[in-house]
Amino acid sequence: MRSPPLRISVNVAARQIHSLVPAPRPRRSFHLTTPASLPRKRNFFTSNPYLSSQPGGDDAKPYLYQNQGQGRDQDQPGAANASPVAKRKPTRATPTKNSLRRVAIIAQQPKRGSQGSPGIDAAEADPSNMVSATCIAEAFNMPVVLEILSSHGFAIDPDGTRFDAAEVVHARGVNGGDIFVFPSGTIVTWSLPPDVVTKQILRAAEEPHAEALREVEDLEFTTDNGRETSTLKGDVVVLGTRKEHKDGDFLDTTLAKIAFSSGLARSTKLAVLESALTSYFESTRNIPALLSQGTGVPLSRKFILQKTGELLSLRAKLNHYSELTDNLPDIFWDSKSELGLEGYYDQVGRALDVNVRIRALNQKMDYAQEIATVLREMSSEQHGTRLEWIIIVLIFVEVVFELRRIVIEYKEKALAKELGTEI
Known part of the structure; x- marks a missing residue:
């Protein structure tokens, strides 16, 4: 018979030798729990200086961790030389530019009155693209208004609208800003601060309102050289200045301004009556x-x-x-229908x-x-x-x-x- 291969004999010999050598005893801990199972210290993985401080004494100091994910134990060398944790900086009280708190603060600020509001910056109150209507009296003495504006150097009816002075007075300043004074006691200014004009014309007011009872309404306006007609988009008046830009004819633009101004003056006059009725209800509530x-x-x-x-x-x-309940003021009855002044007047009435x-x-x-x-x-x-x-x-x-x-x-x-x- 053939003898078994050498590989089998070597395996058998290894088993015999292994059975003769005693197996090593397993290592056991002296404690019931191993170090890996111990509870974490209070200063483990925390950035809170109060939780990371050493307990047991007033002189205990918090410790910094140099590596995220690895904490230093107090028994390790060099731990006593660690720098203390700096306290967190308080949250900034100043709101950011687009925060809701800033929006709320701006909303609580008073509106710009007849003499301006201190809560609005000069950049935000820039009147270069604003239409402002201010009702300061029950009525105006229009001849006195003409006299005042002429004496202050304003150009009277510069575009030749030929409206009767008892219906509306148009004046223009040196900077190109327009002033429209209505006999209902309302002043409408384009690209001009209404405060200056109000102070000048106050002498012509009949039964002037107290400063607290004056009503002011503002609209923004812009010009479009590609349009012949004007319109009101939301709260923005878009003036079609194509003819003005092309032929230098300012008449159509001025007529559109008068129509929009008349509608805005109507709303301001109505606001005065609304405030008066509110005061009446307060006295009889x-x-x-x-x-x-x-x-x-x-x-x-x-x-x-x-x-x-x-x-x-x-x-x-x-x-x-007054003409508050009229569908169209008397000044527009003789105007040409193709100018669309009635439409401009109605647009302001619908918007407001x-x-x-x-x-x-x-x-x-x-x-x-x-x-x-x-x-x-x-x-x-x-x-x-x-x-x-x-x-x-x-x-x-x-x-x-x-x-x-x-x-x-x-x-x-x-x-x-x-x-x-x-x-």
């Missing part, structure tokens, strides 16, 4: 609550008459004594919701009229009741005097009868 108590209203007859007169005056200013505001204002006045009617009726009833009590008192006094007369006559007759019997 407690009356419905007093009526609901059923104890009567302790208001004088003079107060009731004053409030009734104020309401009638507001209603007359809205519907009778003038018709809707007029309707809402009339509805509020109807409610105020109901309150005034109830007050007048109650005043009349109180006056009638007072007259009735006066009549009752007078009748009672007359009855007393009549009884006194009867008693005196009866006593005189009795006395005369006694004297007659004695005689």
Whole structure:
């Protein structure tokens, strides 16, 4: 037989030798848990200086970690020389340029009034591309307006619009800015700050408003040399200056400005009436609550008459004594239809919701009229009741005097009868 190969014999010999050598004992830890299973220290992987500080004493110092993901134990050499962790810088209180806090701060700032607002930068209040309307009085003395503007060097009607001075006065400054003064007490300026013009024309105002009651409305405007007609896109007036740029004819552009200015002046005048009606409601807001108590209203007859007169005056200013409810002002009746001035006027009215505001204002006045009617009726009833009590008192006094007369006559007759019997 063939002998087994040498490889098999070597394996058998290795098994025998391995069985004779004792196996090494497994290493065991002296503790129940191994170092890898110990809980992490408080300063492990943390950037909080309070969590990374050494416990046990006031002199404990926080430690920095040089490598992200590897913490140094306090027993390692060099750990005591580590630099302390610097405290975090506080969060910046100054808002960023586009933050919501900055938007809220800007929204809370007051609007630019007749004399400007200190909360708006000069760059933001640049009037070079702004149309500003300011209502400063109930009406203007137009001849005095012409005199004032001429005396200050403004060019009167420079483009030959030939409008009557009783309807609108157009003046232009040295810098090319336009001024339109309407008899309704409103000034509209293009590329000019309205404050300067307001101070100059205030002398021509009839029944001027207090500074707090003045209303100001602004619109932006731009020019388009490729358009012949103008339009209103959102809150931006686009003036078509093609003819002006090509032929040097400023008349069409000026007429468009007058149409837009008239619509803006109408909205500003309406805003004054809205503010006046709001003040009226504030002065009478407690009356419905007093009526609901059923104890009567302790208001004088003079107060009731004053409030009734104020309401009638507001209603007359809205519907009778102004052109607020007219579809088209009188100055545009004779204008050419191809100029489209009526359309410009209507665009401003639609953009500013003038018709809707007029309707809402009339509805509020109807409610105020109901309150005034109830007050007048109650005043009349109180006056009638007072007259009735006066009549009752007078009748009672007359009855007393009549009884006194009867008693005196009866006593005189009795006395005369006694004297007659004695005689």
